[in-house]
Structures are given as C-alpha cells and as structure tokens.
Amino acid sequence: MGVFQEMVEVVNRTSEPCTLRYDGQDMVIPPNYDKEGNPIEGVCTKIPRQCVPFALSQNPVMGTEDALDPSSFESKVGIIDPKKNPKKNHSWYDCSFRPIDKTELTRVNVRKMLEDDPQVADVVVRGRKIDDVRPIGDKMAFDVREGDR
Numbered sequence: 001m002g003v004f005q006e007m008v009e010v011v012n013r014t015s016e017p018c019t020l021r022y023d024g025q026d027m028v029i030p031p032n033y034d035k036e037g038n039p040i041e042g043v044c045t046k047i048p049r050q051c052v053p054f055a056l057s058q059n060p061v062m063g064t065e066d067a068l069d070p071s072s073f074e075s076k077v078g079i080i081d082p083k084k085n086p087k088k089n090h091s092w093y094d095c096s097f098r099p100i101d102k103t104e105l106t107r108v109n110v111r112k113m114l115e116d117d118p119q120v121a122d123v124v125v126r127g128r129k130i131d132d133v134r135p136i137g138d139k140m141a142f143d144v145r146e147g148d149r
C-alpha cells in the first residue's frame with residue numbers, strides 16, 4: 001500500500017476478524033472484543049483515512065440496510081476519529097460490542113420471495129431460442145428427476 005499521511009483508528013465491534021480490501025490489498029481488522037463482549041486490552045488498529053469508507057461498506061451488519069437509502073446501514077467496524085464533527089452523529093462512530101448472530105439472514109432467497117407473483121416467470125433459453133416460459137414455482141424437469149430418486 002502507498003504512503004498515507006493520515007491514519008484513523010478503527011474498532012472491530014465483533015469477536016471475529018473483519019477484512020478490508022483497498023487498492024487490491026487485503027487487510028485484517030482484529031477483534032476488539034472477546035465472545036462475552038469484554039474489551040481486549042492492547043488492540044489498536046489504524047488504517048489510512050482513505051480506507052474508512054471501504055472498511056464500513058465491506059463489513060455491514062446484515063439486515064440493517066435501509067431500503068430507501070442504501071448508504072444508511074450499521075457496520076461491524078467503528079471509527080475513532082479525532083476530527084469528528086460533534087454536530088454529526090453517524091452510526092459509524094458507534095464502537096460498542098455487536099454480537100454476531102449465526103442465525104441472521106445473510107442472503108435473501110429471491111426465488112422463494114417471488115414464487116407467488118404471477119408476473120414473474122422463469123425463461124428457459126437453449127441456444128438462440130426460448131424453449132419454455134413457466135411460473136417460478138413450477139419445478140423444472142431436472143428438479144423433478146432429482147426429487148423422484
């Protein structure tokens with residue numbers, strides 16, 4: 001990574017390492033808390049100020065995104081910024097412990113969400129022609145064969 005003049009301290013709010021990729025290089029942000037939520041002494045991670053937006057956006061807490069404003073979300077990484085504007089209270093200044101729930105939904109199954117919608121259909125394309133158009137809920141030929149075994 002290049003030479004950066006200004007470094008900012010980041011806090012990993014979870015008990016597992018978080019990763020950050022900037023300019024093709026990977027960095028690991030070690031946890032600042034143990035599994036019970038007690039702070040680990042002596043952990044101080046500093047990253048260049050240019051990397052802060054990447055650290056925040058690459059480590060979101062799933063399910064905290066706002067559907068109308070995708071830039072509004074909670075991150076697993078908190079920022080300790082000495083140049084913080086006291087008038088602005090952003091969520092990324094929160095450095096409290098955030099436990100990780102292993103049962104949290106990390107991906108949405110779009111097929112299950114849309115199977116009841118009659119306007120959405122599967123389009124089966126083979127080569128240059130469309131073979132079949134069917135509702136999403138219908139099983140395809142290979143799905144039926146797999147289920148019969």
